[in-house]
Amino acid sequence: MGLYRSHVLICGGTGCVSSGSLEVLEALKKGLAEKGMDKEILVVSTGCHGMCEMGPIVVVYPEGTFYCRVTAADVPELIEEHLYKGRVVERLIYKGEGKASDVPHYTEIPFYKKQHRIALRNCGYINPDSIDEYIARDGYAALVKALTEMTPEAVIEEVKTSGLRGRGGGGFPTGLKWSFCARSAGDKKYVICNADEGDPGAFMDRSLLEGDPHAVVEGMLLGAYAMGANEGYIYCRAEYPLAIKRLKRTIEQATEYGLLGEHILGTDFSFELHIKEGAGAFVCGEETALMASIEGRRGMPRPRPPFPANKGLWGKPSNINNVETWANVPSIIRNGGEWYAAMGTEKSKGTKVFALTGKVNHTGLVEVPMGTTIREIVFEIGGGILNGKKFKAVQIGGPSGGCLTKDHLDIPISYESLSQVGAIMGSGGLVVMDEDNCMVDVAKFFLEFTQAESCGKCPPCREGTKKMLDILTRICAGKGKPEDLEALEYLGTMIKETSLCGLGQTAPNPVLTTLRYFRDEYEAHINEKRCPAGACTELTRFIIDADKCIGCTKCARVCPADAITGAVKQPHVIDQDKCVKCGACAEACPVKAIDRR
Amino acid sequence: MPKIKTLDDLKKIKESTMDLTGARSQGKTRIIIGMGTCGIAAGARAVMEAVMAELSRRGLKDVSVETTGCIGMCQDEPLLDVIHGGESRITYGKVGPDDVPRIIAEHVVNGRVVEDKVIGRTD
Numbered sequence: 252m253g254l255y256r257s258h259v260l261i262c263g264g265t266g267c268v269s270s271g272s273l274e275v276l277e278a279l280k281k282g283l284a285e286k287g288m289d290k291e292i293l294v295v296s297t298g299c300h301g302m303c304e305m306g307p308i309v310v311v312y313p314e315g316t317f318y319c320r321v322t323a324a325d326v327p328e329l330i331e332e333h334l335y336k337g338r339v340v341e342r343l344i345y346k347g348e349g350k351a352s353d354v355p356h357y358t359e360i361p362f363y364k365k366q367h368r369i370a371l372r373n374c375g376y377i378n379p380d381s382i383d384e385y386i387a388r389d390g391y392a393a394l395v396k397a398l399t400e401m402t403p404e405a406v407i408e409e410v411k412t413s414g415l416r417g418r419g420g421g422g423f424p425t426g427l428k429w430s431f432c433a434r435s436a437g438d439k440k441y442v443i444c445n446a447d448e449g450d451p452g453a454f455m456d457r458s459l460l461e462g463d464p465h466a467v468v469e470g471m472l473l474g475a476y477a478m479g480a481n482e483g484y485i486y487c488r489a490e491y492p493l494a495i496k497r498l499k500r501t502i503e504q505a506t507e508y509g510l511l512g513e514h515i516l517g518t519d520f521s522f523e524l525h526i527k528e529g530a531g532a533f534v535c536g537e538e539t540a541l542m543a544s545i546e547g548r549r550g551m552p553r554p555r556p557p558f559p560a561n562k563g564l565w566g567k568p569s570n571i572n573n574v575e576t577w578a579n580v581p582s583i584i585r586n587g588g589e590w591y592a593a594m595g596t597e598k599s600k601g602t603k604v605f606a607l608t609g610k611v612n613h614t615g616l617v618e619v620p621m622g623t624t625i626r627e628i629v630f631e632i633g634g635g636i637l638n639g640k641k642f643k644a645v646q647i648g649g650p651s652g653g654c655l656t657k658d659h660l661d662i663p664i665s666y667e668s669l670s671q672v673g674a675i676m677g678s679g680g681l682v683v684m685d686e687d688n689c690m691v692d693v694a695k696f697f698l699e700f701t702q703a704e705s706c707g708k709c710p711p712c713r714e715g716t717k718k719m720l721d722i723l724t725r726i727c728a729g730k731g732k733p734e735d736l737e738a739l740e741y742l743g744t745m746i747k748e749t750s751l752c753g754l755g756q757t758a759p760n761p762v763l764t765t766l767r768y769f770r771d772e773y774e775a776h777i778n779e780k781r782c783p784a785g786a787c788t789e790l791t792r793f794i795i796d797a798d799k800c801i802g803c804t805k806c807a808r809v810c811p812a813d814a815i816t817g818a819v820k821q822p823h824v825i826d827q828d829k830c831v832k833c834g835a836c837a838e839a840c841p842v843k844a845i846d847r848r
Numbered sequence: 849m850p851k852i853k854t855l856d857d858l859k860k861i862k863e864s865t866m867d868l869t870g871a872r873s874q875g876k877t878r879i880i881i882g883m884g885t886c887g888i889a890a891g892a893r894a895v896m897e898a899v900m901a902e903l904s905r906r907g908l909k910d911v912s913v914e915t916t917g918c919i920g921m922c923q924d925e926p927l928l929d930v931i932h933g934g935e936s937r938i939t940y941g942k943v944g945p946d947d948v949p950r951i952i953a954e955h956v957v958n959g960r961v962v963e964d965k966v967i968g969r970t971d
Binding site: 254255313334335336337376387391508 | 851852853854855858861862864865871872878880881882883884885888896897899900903904909912913914915916917
């Protein structure tokens, strides 16, 4: 291929595709061809840049100019001004705190500055559909190194040295897990990639698979070599069609280059990789349920032992790791375990990818060294709370995790520090909440999810979460009883201790942590029949302040339930029995006479 | 497609694709061409095309080629700046496509400023 003076990278992650990046891509290609500039400027569709909320994102190299919210209509200007004349299009540039004059380089933007990208190092930087671009970024160098210079034992030792722990949330030391499977007797072994990401607000694995699928495949190849496996599965939910499409292409390309298949690099190591599309059951993220699903059985967990390392897929020794764990392996083998272990805290090494969502200015995907504080993630990388509201809590670890408060903002994130305060690392969901979020409602939301996803095999999870949800629903409706809180704690603790798998063992976490840190909100719901955040509609009252009301009749006219009465120029009244709590009256009132209580 | 058997095979692919990502990592040397209306009128596009042709003829992959707007010295366009390593930014004036191979050979490759075409230096 020829030399291109400039590369224009357009995000092709799911976030940016849904905000229209494909149209931008087409417009650019067409526009450049019309100007005869398609031979000098390369247009590349990449994986997720992480800053999804500012999408579609376009980065122009070599300058590294970061454009955001680019539409197809902006393309002619972009071509004419920047690509032809070298003049940056100021209005499309990412502006941090309103300083339009200085154009920050991609890496200087606060959102990226604090990040340290290892798993995500190629996401948004290379074309995920091109194995050559992956190789240009040292891709498959770790595989060549391992197969030509290292014994399988040495690979495991290197992973042990790195201190890498399971990024799916369990946090089990990866090297140790590998050594169990490697030691297990058997001529047939499997390695499996758990890509059954399903928690609300989490998209780490999806972005990795979409943005750098070769890294995941290379990681699995290294694991297979280390453990003596010759077959592998990637279990990815069917709701991730783009990830599956790119994975299929990845496997094709790696096979063409002889990096998958028989006698890889001319050695005796052979490896065959399959993709299994899951149907989207959350419980299939549990390893034994996942394997049952691959085998074609109903996805339900079974008691362990036997552990998968001894009896896994089809009864053969197997090793399951999550997408992010696998994606870290090539960098560890290439740079050495000590290089990786130099980052992070004493017991939690390396970096972790988080999906930052909720009431925060910059939602998206962030990768930070372990030991970074929640404050740094939310306020420095995330740019603080939306609309200048007050930070209230952060739900970390998805529906299995816990709610932490402003008192926990300065905790350095690690597996240990989070479990000490009742949360878990989880796969890396980070949902930020502000003063308008009702914590009882939040706990109910997450429990609704886990309750619906409970597979029903063991009674504590099946019946217990249902009972807890009944109680929460009652509290939110203003029908809570003082003894409910004790019942919730009793049930929650019981479910945690007696459930069969991780789903049930962690499902009560959101309720238990909110009870621990926001008990006053539960008490307000029960004792005062009041929702302090004004989020629970059944407890909300709209009341017209008779002193302020000017009798303009605007509220009565917008009320969809005809609940407001009153003569012109006289104070109006809301009939609480008819009111549907839509809030339209409060919005319509010109003198702010309607209170939400 | 040939199968990869050795580290050398992998390196070959890497070499041939370096410029794919080379342009994205800001080359060691930067060539900046004035592409204001004045520059374009004076033939800056032809200069840029000559730069690209020379770079690909020589297989130079760690050089980034950028364009920039008018800096006010319209009488000396086309302007071509070279920033070699961490050195000062050298501006060449009245650059024609014929001057390009010499500037690249002397300055970009060997680090010697082409004295007779220089019109300024910026630190």
